[in-house]
Amino acid sequence: MARTGRRRGNVDTKRQIVDVARAQFAELGYDGVSLRGIARAAGVDPALVHHYFDGKSGLFADVMQLPVDPALALPIVLDGELDQLGERLLRFFIGLWESPETGPRMRAAFRTALSSEESSRRLGDFVAREIMTRLAARLDSDRPQLRATLTGSQLIGLAVGRYLVQVDPLTQASVEELVTATAPTLQRYLTGPLPS
Amino acid sequence: MARTGRRRGNVDTKRQIVDVARAQFAELGYDGVSLRGIARAAGVDPALVHHYFDGKSGLFADVMQLPVDPALALPIVLDGELDQLGERLLRFFIGLWESPETGPRMRAAFRTALSSEESSRRLGDFVAREIMTRLAARLDSDRPQLRATLTGSQLIGLAVGRYLVQVDPLTQASVEELVTATAPTLQRYLTGPLPS
Known part of the structure; x- marks a missing residue:
């Protein structure tokens, strides 16, 4: 399918x-990049990019070495009763960090993303577009976007405390204790009620 | 007060x-360092270290370029009614990130600390020793250390979402909205109740 005969x-x-995607995400930010533009810069047919990657989200996940593409994983978590969504999100998120397969990649990806202002913003755009928007769309309360990002703040705070900075007893607590508490x-x- | 005449x-x-403290914190971790050991390695009288820095916590804050020494600031926040402690901690913490004086240093210090496993752990030891232990000692409920670190997880998650990764509408929300919500x-x- 490639247009050039060199590769x-x-x-x-x-x-x-x-490689081209990494450079373009860095230069243009997550929202500024298109698969068509990446294909053009890489000298390949856009269909080939779609063949290898499940859309922009999957390509970004690959560039960031994220172990999962949230565009694929999140719909499964969002499916189900709304009044258990908090616990489902929490168990899925903690599972990504606890698993021997995905945990090291989660740690490495977040360390890299948080280490510079530019890469943090890029991760933020991706999280807003691919995770928060989907989560907000699942809610039927007021201010769904704020609710989604507040939820994200508690999740990422748990990850920073337990897996990155590793403060006891957050690190020593069992998954069930964390689920019960948070x-x-x-x-x-x-x-729930979100006083305004 | 210096014993050598060279400086x-x-x-x-x-x-x-x-400089000596930075090297020792990196090599020995926060808990492994003593002011006496730093003074010896720097070839100065221990009293001189105490003269310049308010204890190990203040020296670490200086090395990490933190804008405040929690050993000095935290007692003021912890003082007051226990049933308003959550809001006081939140307003103090958000204030550090919002202020034009301290905000840039908070962002820089956390980016640096989170960028490597070793510096993250060092920050974690410091947070556990100088912040969580003090906060836990102020509580009179069961499992005070777990309560303190859960509190810290929500605080740091807000900071990551609002100031580092910058996900809207967490970034756009007013301080009062954040306080009301969290x-x-x-x-x-x-x-509160912490189900076990």
Whole structure:
């Protein structure tokens, strides 16, 4: 499918796309990038980018070495009863950090993203577009976007405290203790009263 | 007060202490460092270290370029009614990030600390020793250390979302909106029921 005859293997072409995407995300930010523009800069057919990656979200996840593409994973978590959504989000999120397969990549990706202002903003745009918007769309209360980001703030704070900065007893607590203590917070942000 | 005659100015001596302290914190971790050991390695009288810095906490704050020494600031915040502690902590913490004087240093210090595993752990030890222990000692409920770190997780999550990653509408919300939305969370962690 590649238009140029120079690249021989799929691995090379895929890596070429990722390299171009990394540069474009860095230069233009998440919202400023299009798959068509990446394909053009990489000298490949746009269909090839779609063939290798599940959309812009999947490509960004690959560039950031995120272990999951939220565009694929989140709909599964969002499906189900709204009054248990806080706990489902929490268990899914903690699972990503606890798992021996995905945990190290979560830590590495967040350390890298948080280390500079520019990469933090890029992660923020991605989170807003691909996670917060989907989460907000699932809610049927007032101020869904604020609710989604408040939920995100408690989730990322748990990750920073337990997995990055590692402050005891947050690190020593069992997953069940964490769920018991913080799921009510998430559920209140998602569906509870939000005084204005 | 310096024992050696080589160093002339206070600025040089102070910087020498900070340089030695930075190396020792990196090598030994926050808990492994003593002011006496730093004084010895810097070739100065321990009294001089105490003269320049308010204890190990103040020296660490200087090394990390934190805008405040929690050992000095926290007692003021902890003083007062326990049932308003969540809101007081929140307003103090947000104030550090919002202020034009301290905000840039908070962002820089946290970016640096979170960028590597080793510096994250060092920050974690410091936070546990100088902030969480003090906060826990102020509480008179069960599991005070877990309560303190849960409180810290929501605070740091707000900071990451609003000031580092900058996800809207968390960034656009007014301080009063944030206080209204999250102070009940902090207060529940501090003094509310914590199901086991």
